[in-house]
Amino acid sequence: MSDVAVSAQSITKIFGPTEGGLRALDDVSVDIRTNEFFTLLGPSGCGKTTLLRMIAGFETPTFGSIILDGKDITTDPPFRRPVNTVFQSYALFPHLTVAQNVGFGLEMRGKQKSEIGAAVAEVLALVRMEQMAERYPSQLSGGQQQRVALARALAPRPSVLLLDEPLSALDLKLRKQMQIELKRMQLETGITFIFVTHDQEEALTMSDRIAVMSAGRILQIGAPREIYNAPANRFVADFIGESNFLPAEVEGPAAVKLGNGASAPAAMPDGLGAGTRVTVAVRPEQIDVCPEAEGILSGTIAELVYFGTDMHAHIDLGDGATLVARVTARSDAGLEKGGRTGIRFATGALRVVEETA
Amino acid sequence: MSEASGSLRTLEADAAARRIRRNWLLSLPALALLLVGASGPLLIVLVYSFLKPGDFSGVIWEPTFNAWFQILFSRDIFDDTIGLADAHLTIFWRSVRLSLSTTLITLLLGLPTAYFIATRSGRQRMFWLFLITIPFWTNLLIRTFAILEMLRNEGIVNNALIDLGVITEPLQILYTDTAVLIGMSYVYLPLMVLPLYAAIERLDFRLVEAGYDLYANRVQVFRRIILPIIKPGIVAGSILVFVPSLGAYVTPRVLGGGKNMMIGNFIELQFGQGRNWPLGASLSILLLFIVMAALLLYVRASSREEPHG
Numbered sequence A: 001m002s003d004v005a006v007s008a009q010s011i012t013k014i015f016g017p018t019e020g021g022l023r024a025l026d027d028v029s030v031d032i033r034t035n036e037f038f039t040l041l042g043p044s045g046c047g048k049t050t051l052l053r054m055i056a057g058f059e060t061p062t063f064g065s066i067i068l069d070g071k072d073i074t075t076d077p078p079f080r081r082p083v084n085t086v087f088q089s090y091a092l093f094p095h096l097t098v099a100q101n102v103g104f105g106l107e108m109r110g111k112q113k114s115e116i117g118a119a120v121a122e123v124l125a126l127v128r129m130e131q132m133a134e135r136y137p138s139q140l141s142g143g144q145q146q147r148v149a150l151a152r153a154l155a156p157r158p159s160v161l162l163l164d165e166p167l168s169a170l171d172l173k174l175r176k177q178m179q180i181e182l183k184r185m186q187l188e189t190g191i192t193f194i195f196v197t198h199d200q201e202e203a204l205t206m207s208d209r210i211a212v213m214s215a216g217r218i219l220q221i222g223a224p225r226e227i228y229n230a231p232a233n234r235f236v237a238d239f240i241g242e243s244n245f246l247p248a249e250v251e252g253p254a255a256v257k258l259g260n261g262a263s264a265p266a267a268m269p270d271g272l273g274a275g276t277r278v279t280v281a282v283r284p285e286q287i288d289v290c291p292e293a294e295g296i297l298s299g300t301i302a303e304l305v306y307f308g309t310d311m312h313a314h315i316d317l318g319d320g321a322t323l324v325a326r327v328t329a330r331s332d333a334g335l336e337k338g339g340r341t342g343i344r345f346a347t348g349a350l351r352v353v354e355e356t357a
Numbered sequence B: 001m002s003e004a005s006g007s008l009r010t011l012e013a014d015a016a017a018r019r020i021r022r023n024w025l026l027s028l029p030a031l032a033l034l035l036v037g038a039s040g041p042l043l044i045v046l047v048y049s050f051l052k053p054g055d056f057s058g059v060i061w062e063p064t065f066n067a068w069f070q071i072l073f074s075r076d077i078f079d080d081t082i083g084l085a086d087a088h089l090t091i092f093w094r095s096v097r098l099s100l101s102t103t104l105i106t107l108l109l110g111l112p113t114a115y116f117i118a119t120r121s122g123r124q125r126m127f128w129l130f131l132i133t134i135p136f137w138t139n140l141l142i143r144t145f146a147i148l149e150m151l152r153n154e155g156i157v158n159n160a161l162i163d164l165g166v167i168t169e170p171l172q173i174l175y176t177d178t179a180v181l182i183g184m185s186y187v188y189l190p191l192m193v194l195p196l197y198a199a200i201e202r203l204d205f206r207l208v209e210a211g212y213d214l215y216a217n218r219v220q221v222f223r224r225i226i227l228p229i230i231k232p233g234i235v236a237g238s239i240l241v242f243v244p245s246l247g248a249y250v251t252p253r254v255l256g257g258g259k260n261m262m263i264g265n266f267i268e269l270q271f272g273q274g275r276n277w278p279l280g281a282s283l284s285i286l287l288l289f290i291v292m293a294a295l296l297l298y299v300r301a302s303s304r305e306e307p308h309g
Helices: A048-056 A098-108 A113-126 A142-154 A172-189 A200-206 A224-229 A234-239 B002-048 B066-072 B086-118 B122-137 B140-151 B156-163 B177-202 B205-213 B218-229 B231-246 B250-255 B263-271 B277-305
Strands: A004-015 A022-033 A037-041 A063-068 A083-086 A160-164 A192-197 A209-214 A217-222 A244-252 A255-257 A263-265 A277-282 A287-290 A297-307 A310-316 A322-328 A340-345 A351-353 B073-075 B082-084
Touching: A004 A048, A004 A192, A022 A048, A022 A063, A022 A192, A022 A209, A022 A217, A037 A048, A037 A200, A048 A063, A048 A083, A048 A160, A048 A192, A083 A142, A083 B205, A098 A113, A098 A142, A113 A142, A113 A172, A142 A160, A142 A172, A172 A192, A172 A200, A192 A200, A200 A224, A209 A224, A209 A234, A217 A224, A217 A234, A234 A244, A234 A277, A234 A351, A244 A322, A244 A351, A287 A322, A297 A322, A310 A340, B002 B277, B066 B073, B066 B086, B066 B277, B082 B086, B086 B122, B086 B177, B086 B231, B086 B263, B122 B177, B140 B156, B140 B177, B140 B250, B177 B231, B177 B250, B205 B218, B218 B231, B231 B277, B250 B263, B263 B277
Parallel strands: A037 A192, A037 A209, A083 A160, A160 A192
Antiparallel strands: A004 A022, A004 A063, A209 A217, A244 A255, A244 A277, A255 A263, A277 A351, A287 A340, A297 A310, A297 A340, A310 A322, B073 B082
């Protein structure tokens, strides 16, 4: 088996006429490795679901090809691909029991009854739904249906499992629990998971690697930490986690001059000459508040937003820019709306990001 | 506190009782109409089926089971031996056979039609549904005569076939069971298409995708997923076609001529030339029971398809 499970090569998908139609995917190439939990992350309409449906076989690319385990499957119908999908709506067959739903794929592959029975029992145990085998989908809760949909897609032991925002219909608590379970199942089965979501937190929790997509393109591919700590551009920095953006000017190889003239160290790509106007990104948790005199920047507290463990301080810098700093609720002493405060940055907090159109 | 809530309940109960009384009063005219218009005549038919036929028409008020007996058996006019009424059985069998065939033909034609309509976009759907309902705007008799025009020996069907060189002599279609079958299939097709359309339109096509995803090919997806899910629509359409087919009168009369009678024509005959009102009445009741049995089957089949739990 090759190291690459699925390879999308220069995929372009245009809905409608080739000239002037809607460009859902624009020359997208990505290699998804065997046994990895890969996430396609992006806002709705970014093309992530279209890419997933192409791997499943429900859409055909306008240009480009899909390679699965070294074999070109670009034009194969879905029922000839060793790939199964967990649908966003679950799409369980209402007229079949849980066991019949889960066994459907194996049955269509012409497996023996005894073999199907054993596989169904095994996979229902994996998703902890053994007790529900004889129920009908309408007798199950949303979370249980979700597990059955997962079991049904896992039962035929596909080489790749596709998951189309499967957790979006669950409430927060159940979703968190399923995130952990999904990761466990992926490790237990050793199947390559391709997961589509618009929820960045979900992506960071489960993925081995993430592809951040926007407007039909992949902007960055990398491990969760890599994407969070070193976003390639403003879109990624903004979409993954929260970011503040400040205008700045390049001062030297690793330093920028901020709006008030103060100089600060910043990571930046090579080749930026001194004096270039750039944007620097900084995460709220990398900002420390301090007495005004000690700060590199200073401003007025415009808003204090409390949310349990932490608090967000919105600080008006006076030149039209506002920064959001994350302050632990314990150390909020002295901060009050309308008060003045200083700001310091943690080491390596500032990063020059490419502006995205 | 408890006193207050107790009196509140009483007030609610009073209001409910008053509402029920008022609703009863309001529905009284409709109930009266139903009683007089539907149950009344049926009761008369039922009573007539147990009476003796009058000499020219009507009935003689003498109770007897003769009419019910006559449905299946006949007394030889010469030696009074009792035998099966072959002619009646032939008519029953033809009615059932033609009705079942009509149901099957309309199902086979209606399913792809309904599927086609249900998968169009919104405005196109309206257009195709409109075309399906157009025949309802014209009188059945006129439409049946139009079919007769097409099927007769010098009609467009035979002329076209002769002009094409397929046949040399015109086919005798008219006044055969085939003609009746063609006519009934044409007349009842919309009754099949509409419930099928309603069922397919409700079908979640993501289930079809899920089927393909789980290695089912087109035939398997149709048999294992689409068919069972739209089954209530198929049953409803079949009942809607089978029931009126069984009691059809105009179509077999016009296209079948006098020879190829169905139950409906046979009943009419008893009240006309046959001068045997009790037999006509008992046949009507029998037809009613067959239809009710079919409906009962439908109810059972569809209630089993209801979502479980």
